[in-house]
Amino acid sequence: MFVNHSIIADIKAIISQSKDNAIRTVDHQRTLMYWHIGKRIFEEEQQGKDRAGYGTYLIKYLSEQLQPEFGSGFSPRQLERYRQFYRTFPIASTLWTQLSWSHYKLLLSLGTEDQRKFYIAETINNNWTVRQLERQINSNLFERLLLSNDKESVLAIARKEKLPSDAKEIIKDPMLLEFLGLKMEASYYEKDLEGKIITHLQDFLLELGNGFSFVARQKRLHIEGDEFFVDLVFYNRLLQCFVIMEIKTHKLTHQDIGQLQMYVNYYDRVEKLMHENPTIGILMCANKNDSMVKFSLPEGQKQIIASQYKLYLPSEQQLLEEVNKELHNFPGNDH
Structure with a gap:
């Protein structure tokens, strides 16, 4: 009996795509978890804003309580990063599923909102890996393009709002x-x-x-x-x-x-x-x-x-x- 051999390739592609989707879903849920942790830390910190040093104390205390059970992902440095993540991206619905937590960690290192907007748009448009995004940030892609163009034009091209x-x-x-x-x-x-x-x-x-x-x-x-x-x-x-x-x-x-x-x-x-x-x-x-x-x-x-x-x-x-x-x-x- 004749069997169309393309069915094997099709099923393999379905399996591979499903695995990729599952990985992206898990990573996005992890990203949302870090965002919600950062939000909760920030809210608690604001309640104690009249007490000097309360934020530092809170981070240290939370790490001591969480790290023994959940590991190094809850060190003081990481908890501070989750707080910064919420402060930088304060609306959860605007988080991009195409970006992994590793992408976001690199974006948090950027100094301005314009830089973040540019690299987010370029990462999504070009499907950059974390390594590729890191290389472009380290090579000052945004600044090099700005040397000969205005900021709004660079951002508009990155967001596909205009063609060069x-x-x-x-x-x-x-x-x-x-x-x-x-x-x-x-x-x-x-x-x-x-x-x-x-x-x-x-x-x-x-x-x-x-x-x-x-x-x-x-x-x-x-x-x-x-x-x-x-x-x-x-x-x-x-x-x-x-x-x-x-x-x-x-x-x-x-x-x-x-x-x-x-x-x-x-x-x-x-x-x-x-x-x-x-x-x-x-x-x-x-x-x-x-x-x-x-x-x-x-x-x-x-x-x-x-x-x-x-x-x-x-x-x-x-x-x-x-x-x-x-x-x-x-x-x-x-x-």
């Missing part, structure tokens, strides 16, 4: 490539960097941002008998265009810009379909002169972008220096 109208709204500068595992003091050929990117393609696509898919590596172009090779070709479904990337391990030159411009022109005239938008070219370089880039290109053009890459995550001191520099550059800041 300019490549600079989603292309980061700098790009952080610490996941490639390359030592920053060593010198590299462009083919070495390209090879590492292909090996870590999933992580690279995550760093590139929303809507990117890989198309080709060392794409051969035939132009009047001459052959040229484009390092990397991607497609972005949000921008609805090809994105060509050239890797330069030296300081950017105007010849590099001219070469990329030729590739962009070729894709616009040969590969692009009528309904698609103009091709974007990204020069990923070790170093660049922004003024040289500016004067090498027509004024107001939006198709060529130079983005510097870094092979390591910035230190805490470097982050503070960058933030202070940005604050100093704000209009009206004379300090």
